[in-house]
Amino acid sequence: MSVGLGLRADGRRLLIPYVMAGVVPDWLDLVRGVVEAGADAVEIGLPFSDPMLDGPTVQRASALSAGRGGRPGPLLDELAGLDLDVPLVVMTYANVAMTLAPERGVGGFVDHLAAVGVRGVIVPDLPLEESAEYRARAAEAGVDAVLLVAPACGDDRCREIARASSGFVYCMSSMQITGERADLAQTARETARRVKGMTELPVVTGFGISTVQHAVEACADADGIVIASVLMRMLVDGAPVAQVVEEVATFRRALSSVQHSPVGG
Amino acid sequence: MFTDEVTGVMRAPDAAGRFGRFGGRYLPEALVPAAEAVEVAFREAWADTAFTAEYRRLLATYVGRPTPLTECVRLSERLGVRVLLKREDLAHTGSHKINNVLGQALLARRMGKRKLIAETGAGQHGVATATAAALLGLACTVYMGHTDVRRQAVNVFRMELLGAEVVPVTSANGVGTLKEATNGALRAWVNETEHAHYCIGSTMGPHPYPWMVREFQRVIGDEARAQCAEVPDVVVACVGGGSNAAGTFAGFVDTPARLVGVEAAGGAAVDKGKLGVLHGFMSHFLQDEDSQVLEAHSISAGLDYPGVGPEHVHLAETGRVRYTSVTDEQALRALKLLTRTEGILPALESAHALAWVVDAAATGELAAGSTVLVTLSGRGDKDIQQIREHLG
Numbered sequence: 059m060s061v062g063l064g065l066r067a068d069g070r071r072l073l074i075p076y077v078m079a080g081v082v083p084d085w086l087d088l089v090r091g092v093v094e095a096g097a098d099a100v101e102i103g104l105p106f107s108d109p110m111l112d113g114p115t116v117q118r119a120s121a122l123s124a125g126r127g128g129r130p131g132p133l134l135d136e137l138a139g140l141d142l143d144v145p146l147v148v149m150t151y152a153n154v155a156m157t158l159a160p161e162r163g164v165g166g167f168v169d170h171l172a173a174v175g176v177r178g179v180i181v182p183d184l185p186l187e188e189s190a191e192y193r194a195r196a197a198e199a200g201v202d203a204v205l206l207v208a209p210a211c212g213d214d215r216c217r218e219i220a221r222a223s224s225g226f227v228y229c230m231s232s233m234q235i236t237g238e239r240a241d242l243a244q245t246a247r248e249t250a251r252r253v254k255g256m257t258e259l260p261v262v263t264g265f266g267i268s269t270v271q272h273a274v275e276a277c278a279d280a281d282g283i284v285i286a287s288v289l290m291r292m293l294v295d296g297a298p299v300a301q302v303v304e305e306v307a308t309f310r311r312a313l314s315s316v317q318h319s320p321v322g323g
Numbered sequence: 324m325f326t327d328e329v330t331g332v333m334r335a336p337d338a339a340g341r342f343g344r345f346g347g348r349y350l351p352e353a354l355v356p357a358a359e360a361v362e363v364a365f366r367e368a369w370a371d372t373a374f375t376a377e378y379r380r381l382l383a384t385y386v387g388r389p390t391p392l393t394e395c396v397r398l399s400e401r402l403g404v405r406v407l408l409k410r411e412d413l414a415h416t417g418s419h420k421i422n423n424v425l426g427q428a429l430l431a432r433r434m435g436k437r438k439l440i441a442e443t444g445a446g447q448h449g450v451a452t453a454t455a456a457a458l459l460g461l462a463c464t465v466y467m468g469h470t471d472v473r474r475q476a477v478n479v480f481r482m483e484l485l486g487a488e489v490v491p492v493t494s495a496n497g498v499g500t501l502k503e504a505t506n507g508a509l510r511a512w513v514n515e516t517e518h519a520h521y522c523i524g525s526t527m528g529p530h531p532y533p534w535m536v537r538e539f540q541r542v543i544g545d546e547a548r549a550q551c552a553e554v555p556d557v558v559v560a561c562v563g564g565g566s567n568a569a570g571t572f573a574g575f576v577d578t579p580a581r582l583v584g585v586e587a588a589g590g591a592a593v594d595k596g597k598l599g600v601l602h603g604f605m606s607h608f609l610q611d612e613d614s615q616v617l618e619a620h621s622i623s624a625g626l627d628y629p630g631v632g633p634e635h636v637h638l639a640e641t642g643r644v645r646y647t648s649v650t651d652e653q654a655l656r657a658l659k660l661l662t663r664t665e666g667i668l669p670a671l672e673s674a675h676a677l678a679w680v681v682d683a684a685a686t687g688e689l690a691a692g693s694t695v696l697v698t699l700s701g702r703g704d705k706d707i708q709q710i711r712e713h714l715g
Contacts, residue, residue: 107615108502108601110509111351117494129613152349152600154614160597182351183600187339208353210516219352233353233517235510 070098071313072226072262072282073273074147075289075306078103078119079136080128084299086136091303093142096310101180101284102137104130104150111182113237119290130154131170138174147178147204147225155181155192164192168199178202178225186219193222204228207253209245220257227253229263229280238268238287242275250280270312277316285309333537333573336634340530341605343640345633348529349600354509357516358603362531364434369538374429381425382542385458386415388422390543392550392696397664402684405694407555408667409547411567411701418670418701419543419567420451424522426539428455431520438462438519442508444471444501444563445625445672446478447701448524453487455522463487464519466507470499471624478705498618500627501563505602525564526632529603533632537569544574547696554578555696557689561676562586562593562646563625565632567700572644580696582644584635585679587626590619591648593639596630606633622651622709623671625701653678655713658703670701671709 075092077085079102089100105123109116123133130150137146148171159166171179179201184192186205196203202225207216210233220227229250232243246263254261263276264284273283285306292302340346340362348358368374382388390413395406411419424441431439439456441463443449449465456463465482469491472479479489492507493499512521526533526540548554558575560568562584572582586593596607601616609617609629619629638644649657654671657678662668669677676697683689703710 105615107497107617108506110506110602111353111513113510121494124615129615131613153608153610153616157597157599157610157614183349183603185348185350185352185355187355188347188349206352208351208356210356211352212356215356230353234514 071277071316072098072260073306073310073313074099074101074262074282074284076101076103076149076284076286078105078116078123078290079133080105080123080126081119081290081293082299086140088299088302089140090142091299092306093144095303095307097144097306098282099145099147099178101286102146102148104133104148104154106151106154109151111235113235113287115238115287115291115294116236118294122294130158134170134174137176140175145177146175147180148176149180152181152183155184165195168196168201171201172199176201178204180204180206180228182206186222189222197224206230207249209233209249213252216253217256220253220259223259226260226262227257228284229253229261231263231265231267231276234266236265236287238291239266242266242272246276247279250276254279270309273309274312274316277313333541333576336530336534340534342533342634342637345606345636346530346533347605348603349605350529350603351513353513354516357512358529360434364430365531365535368430368433374433378426378429382422386421386425387413388542389546389550390414392547395665398661401664402681403691404680404684404689405692406680407551407694407696409543409571409696409698411543412667412669412673412699416451416454417704418447418451419540419570420448420524421454422542422570423524423536423539423566424448424451424455427520427522428459428461431461431522432459434520436461436518436520438464438515439522440464440466440508440511440515440519441522441524442466442501442504443524444468444504444627445623446471446475446482446705447625449482449487449489450478450485452522453482453485456487457485464511465489466492466504466511468497468499468501468503469493471501471504474709475624475705500618500624502616502618502629509602525566526569526634527564527602527604527630533604533634536566537573537634540566540570541573543567543570543698544572547571548574551696553694554580556693557581557583557695559583559585559676559680559695560698561626561672561700562631562635563590563628563672565635567698569632569634571698572638576643583679584644584646585676586631586646586648587619587621587623587675588648588650589621590626590628592629592631593636593646594648601630604633606630607636622654622713623675623706625670625672626675647679649675649678649682653682655710657681658710659714667699668703669699670703671706673699673701
């Protein structure tokens with residue numbers, strides 16, 4: 059079953075909060091909490107020493123996890139005990155995906171994901187040309203390989219990515235790394251609109267969704283949003299899990315206001 | 324196997340940018356179009372005689388090429404082998420880095436970019452990039468680990484004097500060296516692809532950089548080959564990312580010369596690294612069992628990189644080049660020896676290559692009377708503070 063299957067049909071806008079695995083000792087409570095607050099899926103980050111696409115906040119979250127002894131393999135194992143009714147999507151970098159089980163390469167990684175109940179995976183530095191084996195092995199393991207589209211991608215490339223992606227298509231809102239920003243980039247809605255015309259999969263916008271206003275605005279075109287830095291900033295600044303869960307609930311309430319508007323234009 | 328059948332030069336990578344198993348383009352989607360644009364522009368420019376003529380003109384009139392080949396008479400007597408130095412330390416800005424940077428700066432201008440982004444460890448590449456930017460009227464931002472900013476303060480000042488902005492890169496779990504500088508530069512490139520060209524300083528990064536940088540540096544090997552009356556028995560170069568070595572080896576790969584790449588013992592990625600992906604390419608990287616990339620440790624900031632260019636790992640795997648490593652102490656001893664016997668203060672990077680020669684001559688690995696060509700990739704002025712701390 060695909061991560062986002064059926065989510066576009068009723069117009070409900072997808073809310074996908076991001077949680078860096080191990081960022082705080084009670085991070086699993088946070089995962090449970092954001093689901094109770096109305097998340098449709100949860101993106102789980104795995105710490106990596108060199109997160110190329112992440113801004114300072116997610117870098118700090120990654121470093122916090124690593125500093126607490128957070129390691130990708132054991133953190134994945136902790137997910138196995140969760141009994142959630144929404145899918146988990148893991149995000150990490152190619153080096154983790156390809157070397158966590160060196161003898162089995164990327165196949166070992168996606169098998170590990172499947173074994174702990176993870177249903178989707180995002181590896182942003184495995185672009186289309188480098189991702190054939192990864193996508194094939196993920197499909198064999200029953201894990202959706204979600205690919206990213208960037209505003210700079212031409213239409214042909216967007217179409218190819220949308221065709222190769224499974225679960226949903228992840229649109230970068232702008233040509234920028236992750237992080238909070240004052241305004242939603244103009245390219246956010248344009249890119250989502252462009253991609254929606256190319257796929258039946260849900261189109262989810264992320265990167266720089268910093269306020270409920272951004273979320274609502276982005277969801278005028280996208281089927282959903284990912285929120286990451288705003289939540290991770292609260293945690294690394296010391297906010298309790300309950301406060302972060304409440305923030306997610308606020309996003310949920312805001313997105314409910316657009317859930318019945320037409321989807322797909 | 325290693326050379327193109329028609330031109331007799333080191334081969335281009337395959338269509339996916341791979342040298343054997345290594346290389347490729349492991350980039351976030353936001354950077355794929357930018358890297359593709361660099362590849363297209365480089366292919367066109369390198370086949371355009373107007374571009375290559377302008378490049379060669381600058382190498383001759385601005386860089387001061389050809390750099391000389393120096394026979395080290397007193398050092399040769401001491402070691403019992405004939406030592407020839409390819410003097411990249413005499414190139415403008417004091418190292419081989421300028422060869423590549425001028426090529427990329429011309430390419431950036433051709434692509435209509437207004438700015439160069441660069442990473443730097445020791446500062447040589449940063450200084451070269453700031454220089455080329457000044458020459459061509461481009462803006463320039465150099466990313467540098469916060470530790471390197473401190474230990475290379477004079478080079479930071481040089482870059483700023485040249486009009487560049489130097490951005491110290493600090494990360495919560497890092498030590499502030501070249502790996503983090505590269506992360507900083509890559510993130511900046513994501514944010515600025517429209518108007519900025521990422522001027523990578525070595526034979527690393529996503530395709531086409533390892534190939535393009537080697538092509539811009541092959542002038543070292545081609546010149547040295549023409550300057551040597553006979554093919555040397557051994558050709559030696561230091562290897563961090565591997566650009567001076569790739570450029571040097573390109574001139575000799577089709578000869579019987581033994582080729583030796585010398586890494587820093589604390590950053591010996593070819594031998595001690597494991598297969599992985601970092602900074603857009605697949606190669607060998609120092610990493611732990613949890614897939615986290617480790618910091619390299621070397622007295623030379625320029626060799627403080629946990630990985631190595633993909634072509635080098637391929638050349639090691641196929642056996643054409645032998646890679647070895649030397650310690651900080653060996654490098655310092657060789658530096659002192661060259662300075663005292665020849666009046667040439669080498670960069671700490673280059674001192675690693677020399678250190679292997681000194682030891683190989685002593686152990687008999689280099690037969691008495693054999694001829695060894697060493698690329699002196701840069702001069703040691705930039706390292707004077709570190710050298711003073713260790714030898715003073």
